[in-house]
Amino acid sequence: xxxxxxxxxxxxxxxxxxxxxxxxxxxxxxxxxxxxxxxxxxxxxxxxxxxxxxxxxxxxxxxxxxxxxxxxxxxxxxxxxxxxxxxxxxxxxxxxxxxxxxxxxxxxxxxxxxxxxxxxxxxxxxxxxxxxxxxxxxxxxxxxxxxxxxxxxxxxxxxxxxxxxxxxxxxxxxxxxxxxxxxxxxxxxxxxxxxxxxxxxxxxxxxxxxxxxxxxxxxxxxxxxxxxxxxxxxxxxxxxxxxxxxxxxxxxxxxxxxxxxxxxxxxxxxxxxxxxxxxxxxxxxxxxxxxxxxxxxxxxxxxxxxxxxxxxxxxxxxxxxxxxxxxxxxxxxxxxxxxxxxxxxxxxxxxxxxxxxxxxxxxxxxxxxxxxxxxxxxxxxxxxxxxxxxxxxxxxxxxxxxxxxxxxxxxxxxxxxxxxxxxxxxxxxxxxxxxxxx
Amino acid sequence: xxxxxxxxxxxxxxxxxxxxxxxxxxxxxxxxxxxxxxxxxxxxxxxxxxxxxxxxxxxxxxxxxxxxxxxxxxxxxxxxxxxxxxxxxxxxxxxxxxxxxxxxxxxxxxxxxxxxxxxxxxxxxxxxxxxxxxxxxxxxxxxxxxxxxxxxxxxxxxxxxxxxxxxxxxxxxxxxxxxxxxxxxxxxxxxxxxxxxxxxxxxxxxxxxxxxxxxxxxxxxxxxxxxxxxxxxxxxxxxxxxxxxxxxxxxxxxxxxxxxxxxxxxxxxxxxxxxx
Numbered sequence: 001x002x003x004x005x006x007x008x009x010x011x012x013x014x015x016x017x018x019x020x021x022x023x024x025x026x027x028x029x030x031x032x033x034x035x036x037x038x039x040x041x042x043x044x045x046x047x048x049x050x051x052x053x054x055x056x057x058x059x060x061x062x063x064x065x066x067x068x069x070x071x072x073x074x075x076x077x078x079x080x081x082x083x084x085x086x087x088x089x090x091x092x093x094x095x096x097x098x099x100x101x102x103x104x105x106x107x108x109x110x111x112x113x114x115x116x117x118x119x120x121x122x123x124x125x126x127x128x129x130x131x132x133x134x135x136x137x138x139x140x141x142x143x144x145x146x147x148x149x150x151x152x153x154x155x156x157x158x159x160x161x162x163x164x165x166x167x168x169x170x171x172x173x174x175x176x177x178x179x180x181x182x183x184x185x186x187x188x189x190x191x192x193x194x195x196x197x198x199x200x201x202x203x204x205x206x207x208x209x210x211x212x213x214x215x216x217x218x219x220x221x222x223x224x225x226x227x228x229x230x231x232x233x234x235x236x237x238x239x240x241x242x243x244x245x246x247x248x249x250x251x252x253x254x255x256x257x258x259x260x261x262x263x264x265x266x267x268x269x270x271x272x273x274x275x276x277x278x279x280x281x282x283x284x285x286x287x288x289x290x291x292x293x294x295x296x297x298x299x300x301x302x303x304x305x306x307x308x309x310x311x312x313x314x315x316x317x318x319x320x321x322x323x324x325x326x327x328x329x330x331x332x333x334x335x336x337x338x339x340x341x342x343x344x345x346x347x348x349x350x351x352x353x354x355x356x357x358x359x360x361x362x363x364x365x366x367x368x369x370x371x372x373x374x375x376x377x378x379x380x381x382x383x384x385x386x387x388x389x390x391x392x393x394x395x396x397x398x399x400x401x402x403x404x405x406x407x408x409x410x411x412x413x414x415x416x417x418x419x420x421x422x423x424x425x426x427x428x429x430x431x432x433x434x435x436x437x438x
Numbered sequence: 439x440x441x442x443x444x445x446x447x448x449x450x451x452x453x454x455x456x457x458x459x460x461x462x463x464x465x466x467x468x469x470x471x472x473x474x475x476x477x478x479x480x481x482x483x484x485x486x487x488x489x490x491x492x493x494x495x496x497x498x499x500x501x502x503x504x505x506x507x508x509x510x511x512x513x514x515x516x517x518x519x520x521x522x523x524x525x526x527x528x529x530x531x532x533x534x535x536x537x538x539x540x541x542x543x544x545x546x547x548x549x550x551x552x553x554x555x556x557x558x559x560x561x562x563x564x565x566x567x568x569x570x571x572x573x574x575x576x577x578x579x580x581x582x583x584x585x586x587x588x589x590x591x592x593x594x595x596x597x598x599x600x601x602x603x604x605x606x607x608x609x610x611x612x613x614x615x616x617x618x619x620x621x622x623x624x625x626x627x628x629x630x631x632x633x634x635x636x637x638x639x640x641x642x643x644x645x646x647x648x649x650x651x652x653x654x655x656x657x658x659x660x661x662x663x664x665x666x667x668x669x670x671x672x673x674x675x676x677x678x679x680x681x682x683x684x685x686x687x688x689x690x691x692x693x694x695x696x697x698x699x700x701x702x703x704x705x706x707x708x709x710x711x712x713x714x
Binding site: 062069070073079246247250266275276277 | 654675
């Protein structure tokens, strides 16, 4: 009897011990996009696992669009495949409101939530709960060739107007030399041409919806936006602009074919890298243009780390998120790879750092981010959040459909008037079908 | 001079065949060439054909960044596993439909094919939920199962077509010579069907190897095959065409080599006929 009791006791102790060990050994699966900053984070994983022995990290690194589809399927079905997901300012407000994400309000105090840039923080907060921690933030700005600008006898102001951009584009265009005054996104897609055009429309006083969720493509402001966009690209843009996305324009700019390019701030590190860019020494930066209406035409995006509700490893996941988005992580990247490579655009402390101030595009990136307000993106009030998108689940489909109309107008297959009428009709139809106003 | 005409005609056909062959092969050749370029050479205008600084840097980077062999092994298990299981199910099915057709055989064949007409994304969520509830998400078993089901109609159809080409008379002759069912199958049918089975196997391995919807959507870290490996290198924000090409070359190389060595079987299977 005594032996049996001892054996049982021993077995219980063993079970308890193995239980504790299992809790210590946690494997986190982190889903992320394959942008440069995330690849760098992946390479620095050992710093995290050394500080947190017992936690191992497995990476799922995918291209942005594949990743979005992948994590959306998983979180909507509560598949539980991922403990940390890399998501953007489009997903966070929708998923947070659905209760799909764990609140990060209780991250440790030294993580310093108050240091986050207000525009970025607001874009990731729903009803006072921070649902994702920003990893890097980006906006859009004007990148231009200082040499061409000088040759044209013009000087780019820090905060140009659309009128100046038109004038400069005309002055820099030299079709015989295959130099085009301006390169802009033309490829259809809610994250492609519509990111640019929606942000541009904000500065023209246009908006996607009024406060009753009625589409506004029949407004004169939208007409003015689209007319100017089409005029800029048809008269001063590269041939075949309707097929150009970020990468195509990047290639054109790096080979000296564009006088100006208005696109993501992240492009600054590419076009100034002498290994890839033939114009690395002569690139200047300016804020995205405006029309004097109080809103500029720059967008705002933050790739952020969120924890899906239903993850079995929330505590370990929080430790990972806090590590990857901390000031210490920034310092680690600076030490290993230099200041130009730290993930930008999330924390005020980075911009207060004198060493970072020497990076050529640092100040313009910060100013651009601060010039965007996702909770109040337009001149007239709107019922949605998001600068270059409308944070509702239906937007991906509608945005891409409207983008196709505008791309068709750019390719000369439709007039601006037809494109806007079609955009208005299809948006109204989809919104009614989705049950708006809600 | 009928001979000269033949030679000229032969030369012309050869030329046309080579041109078409090169045209079809060109994208692959370009991918392989790009994988040896620097990123700036990869986007150079006018494009550089052979006159660039050849480098292996992209392969080194890709190797450092991802675990190629894990993805490769997953691809092998998934594509061969699903094809072999598919064959085990499809051979008897095709056999019976080809040699003992019933009144509804045609309808059954059409119905099987109709399952291919549904866009895959339409059943993504139901399959995802089933996989979640059975704990099979991100396992190779799940992918083998799903790909078997998806490719089964194609396997059955291909085998059915091959088997129909085998004249019943040959089998009858075997029977007249005193062969039993076993001997008939082993000595008369199988030798004639092998090219057909082999080319079905190869084509389905290639289909499963390249399948990029289910393999991306049902896997995470552990069972991701080479399609996920490539998806981690294509990038909408950044010009990494040389690295993407290196990753693509590594992903398609095994299947290209397999195709190269088995092309005789493939061609024989595709142009198969017992009586020429």
